[in-house]
Amino acid sequence: MQTRTFAEWMADVDAYVAGPAAAWAQQIETTGAVPQAVWQELNDRGYLRLAAPRDFGGFGLTFVEYLRLLERFAAMHGSMRVIVHVMNSLWRSLASKASLGQMERFVKPFIAGQLRATFTLTEPNSGSGADIKTTARREGDEYVVNGEKWMIIFSDVADYFLLFCRLEGTSGGEGTLALMVPRDAMGLQIEYMAPAMGVTGTQHGHLRLSNCRVPVANRLGEEGDGLEVAFRGFLDPSRTAIGMTCVGAAQRSLDLATEHALTRVTFGQPLAKRQVIQMWLAEMATDIAAARQLVLHAARKLDEGHSITVDASMAKMFATEMLQRVTDKALQIHGGPGYFQSSEIERLYRDARMQRFEEGTSEIQKMVIARDVLDKAKAARERRNRG
Incomplete structure (x- = not known):
């Protein structure tokens, strides 16, 4: 199997997102369909098995490394982002309880792109x-x-x-x-x-x-193992990964908004000279940075072998709601021209809404987090009473 350094992976993904992926985005929006050639290209480039272990046929990147690449992938068309995310996540569910025979029937062919x-x-x-x-x-x-x-x-x-x-x-x-x-x-x-x-x-x-x-x-x-396969195998890392896709899409939105603010001239000066625009850009950048660190915190814990159920819910909840705030401000900075389908920010704005539904709404994440907060408070109270 081809061996690459992480820096080489980053450079490869950046070039792909800026080149072939951008061309695919235009075709997908025009035709309303994702060509099979997209699936084949993503698989041929190794993008659909980045996070899977080498023993299973993947490239064995750490979860943190994979998420740093996923942030770059998230600047792609939403449908392409979803393909990369799901294919790099679902193997965990399949492998979590698979027998040796099922590893050969299902898991390895899935990772190899021979089975969907x-x-x-x-x-x-x-x-x-x-x-x-x-x-x-x-x-x-x-x-x-x-x-x-x-x-x-x-x-x-x-x-x-x-x-x-x-x-x-x-x-x-x-x-x-x-x-x-x-x-x-x-x-x-x-x-x-x-x-x-x-x-x-x-x-x-x-x-x-x-x-x-x-x-x-x-x-x-x-x-009796069904929900364990669903939640432990897939949802916790997948929720964290969705958080990073929000970071990537938000960063792309900020980049577009910043460029527009620097080049769009009204009343004789660029939008970037307006104090309100500067305040929005500052808020957007801070929101993105906070979400990125929350996601990476959960990812590091997973790499270290810890449970991340609560961390994953926090990362997903904050990042998905952050993305709504950032894309809304980005579209506002673009003004009327950003509302038309010829604008990339218009597509990012539409695509952004899906993440709030994927792997559980914000309300579900809040229930997970609140349960943990209450359980910890009850345990602390019991310790005090015993003392």
Whole structure:
């Protein structure tokens, strides 16, 4: 496998984002579709397996290193950013409970780009966690699955859906399953949803499972391990990574706004001379710097082997809301011309809204954080009472 220094990776990614990726962005916005050639190019360049271990066929970058590259990738078109992010994240879920045989069937082909899978948790009539309603019952060597999933990304290209459901008659975290459901599974119907507000060309799907039959051999881990595969394997690092994609998109927005402020002349002087514009730029830069450090703090903890559930929620919550503030100010600095689709800031503004939904809303992150704050306070009170 090709060996590169981190500096070489950074230079390569910067050149790609400024060149080929910019050309792809124009084509995607014009056609409303992500060509298969984009997937192939990203895979051929090694961008879809940066974070995976070398033993699995990846390049073995640390999480911090990967996130520093992801910040650069986030300046790309939103759909291309999503491809890089998901493919560099989902292997953790697949590998977390995979048997040796499943490593060969699913994990290594996924990392190599020979197999595409997508995270399949969200449902129309429930949240994205322990209240999942899609059920399964075992019949011999198969599970019979019934339920619905929606807003499932890459539904048009996925070979497998990493689907989370529960055994019939169970509730909460009990009896949850992680199943690799093949695209051609009997009883699976895939309906494509309407185009989204942003991330043009990324197809989301509504999955309907009616007595859908899935081999028991496609279960990752044991019965009851489903939510652990979802949350420990994928969501914590993925939430942190989303935080860094917000940092990258916000930095690009700041760069565009700054350049516009320096070149746009009104009433005889550049916008950059206006004090209010200077104040906005200062606020934007500070917001970005704070989010970047919060994300890197969580990433360093993951590299050191610590749990980052709360840190990931903090990073995602702050960074996604930061991105809204920064893109709003950036669009305001651009004025009327920034509102038209010919403007890059217009696309960044639309794409930015998606991150607040990915891997749980800000409200979900706040629940995770508040629970930790209260648990620590209760523990401290109990220690005082014992003392």
